Amino acid sequence: MLPTHRNEKSQNEFKVFCFTLRHLSQRSEFLICCGLVFLFYLVYGYFAELIFTYDGISGWYITLVQFFYYTLFGLYENAQRQRSVPIQIYLLLAFLTLGTMGLSNFSLEHLNYPMQVIFKSCKLIPVLIGSILIQKKKHGFMDWLAAFAMCIGLIFFTLADSKVSPKFSTYGVIIICTALIFDAVIGNVQELAMKKYKAPNSEVVFYSYGIGFLYLLFVMLCTGHLFSGLSFGWQHPVETYFYSFLLSVTGYLGIQIVLTLVRTSGATTAVTVTTTRKAISIAISFIFFSKPFTIQYLWSGLIIVLGIYLNVYSKRSKLTFSEVIGRTRRIFIRKDSESKQRLLDV
Numbered sequence: 001m002l003p004t005h006r007n008e009k010s011q012n013e014f015k016v017f018c019f020t021l022r023h024l025s026q027r028s029e030f031l032i033c034c035g036l037v038f039l040f041y042l043v044y045g046y047f048a049e050l051i052f053t054y055d056g057i058s059g060w061y062i063t064l065v066q067f068f069y070y071t072l073f074g075l076y077e078n079a080q081r082q083r084s085v086p087i088q089i090y091l092l093l094a095f096l097t098l099g100t101m102g103l104s105n106f107s108l109e110h111l112n113y114p115m116q117v118i119f120k121s122c123k124l125i126p127v128l129i130g131s132i133l134i135q136k137k138k139h140g141f142m143d144w145l146a147a148f149a150m151c152i153g154l155i156f157f158t159l160a161d162s163k164v165s166p167k168f169s170t171y172g173v174i175i176i177c178t179a180l181i182f183d184a185v186i187g188n189v190q191e192l193a194m195k196k197y198k199a200p201n202s203e204v205v206f207y208s209y210g211i212g213f214l215y216l217l218f219v220m221l222c223t224g225h226l227f228s229g230l231s232f233g234w235q236h237p238v239e240t241y242f243y244s245f246l247l248s249v250t251g252y253l254g255i256q257i258v259l260t261l262v263r264t265s266g267a268t269t270a271v272t273v274t275t276t277r278k279a280i281s282i283a284i285s286f287i288f289f290s291k292p293f294t295i296q297y298l299w300s301g302l303i304i305v306l307g308i309y310l311n312v313y314s315k316r317s318k319l320t321f322s323e324v325i326g327r328t329r330r331i332f333i334r335k336d337s338e339s340k341q342r343l344l345d346v
Contacts, residue, residue: 033261034273038280040254045281047247048105049113049289054239059106061229062244064220066101067213069248074206083207085197093189093204094211099182102216103175110172113289114282114297118157118304119176126184146310153303160296201256279305 051062083090107116158173193199220226233240258274282301286293 030261033257036257037254037261037273038277040250040257041274041277042281042284044247044250044254045113045117046284046288047243047250048108049285051239051243051247052108052113053289054236056232057109057236057239058225058229058232059109060102060216060220060225061232062240062247063098063102063105064213064216064226064229065233065241065244066105066248066251067098067209067216069245070205070209070252071213073249073252074202074209077202078200078206081200081203084203085193085199085207087207089189089193090207090211093186093193093208094215096182096186096189097208098212098215100179100186101212103179103182107172107176107179110169111176112168113285115157115168115172116176117278117282117285118154118301119173119180120183120278126180129184142310146307149307149310150304153300153305153307156296156300157304160294160300205252205255 051057052059104116104120190204194204217226220229229240261273279301
């Protein structure tokens with residue numbers, strides 16, 4: 001759904017990389033953004049799965065390389081800008097960023113990529129809980145119904161994967177669930193920080209990933225995992241550094257396009273586009289990487305898609321539990337009165 005209007009300020013700011021798209025029609029701008037989201041994230045998903053098909057590769061070392069690339073990208077964009085957020089907040093954000101991305105990468109050593117994507121698609125559940133605990137937010141009936149649908153779909157998808165996937169691991173499920181907890185906290189902390197200090201995206205990226213890189217480098221030096229990662233990278237430079245570069249650049253550019261889409265077309269439209277992209281990523285994963293398939297993947301995935309749709313719908317319709325109960329009561333009262341009227345007519 002395209003916005004009905006766009007003010008002059010957003011039009012002047014609308015750029016993709018160093019190119020301005022102001023001269024194009026609103027529909028053309030929207031289609032270009034959608035196309036770029038699909039392009040970058042589908043490539044990102046392909047290389048994310050490809051990298052972890054190699055035995056001996058370390059998810060934490062790949063995370064270290066990714067953080068290095070993201071720091072360079074953020075440094076380029078954030079050059080000659082003064083920091084607007086206190087450093088102690090960035091110390092926390094860096095830790096949370098490291099947790100969510102590092103654990104997500106690490107989980108691919110134990111889970112199939114489609115399984116990881118499905119879990120990441122359900123981050124509404126921990127984000128919902130995190131927003132209540134951290135920001136004291138209140139949520140409507142549709143939000144909770146969406147979370148319930150996601151939980152049901154996630155349970156059945158996990159059960160299907162445990163039966164047919166040779167790579168399924170309960171340990172991997174614990175890892176990705178922990179990553180989602182970090183996701184829940186980081187989203188709310190970022191929102192609070194960016195609202196309060198008006199920090200640009202490039203600044204948040206640079207400090208979060210830059211400090212996170214130093215955190216992980218120190219830990220890997222202390223544990224000795226850095227040297228095993230360097231050894232693997234020396235033997236497999238293309239798989240470790242070139243594929244990681246493509247993974248990082250497509251992920252970074254994808255984030256920028258999604259933010260542009262949010263600004264020009266709204267968050268609801270952006271969620272719809274990215275959700276569709278995730279579904280196609282899963283389909284491509286089954287096409288390019290041989291793995292067992294069961295119909296339970298399909299219908300449990302559709303339940304999760306239903307949950308995502310309900311979450312998107314809830315942004316428009318702020319139904320509360322009391323309103324739902326009231327409407328349900330009115331329906332039953334109306335039916336009861338109609339039944340009585342029919343009896344009187346007889």
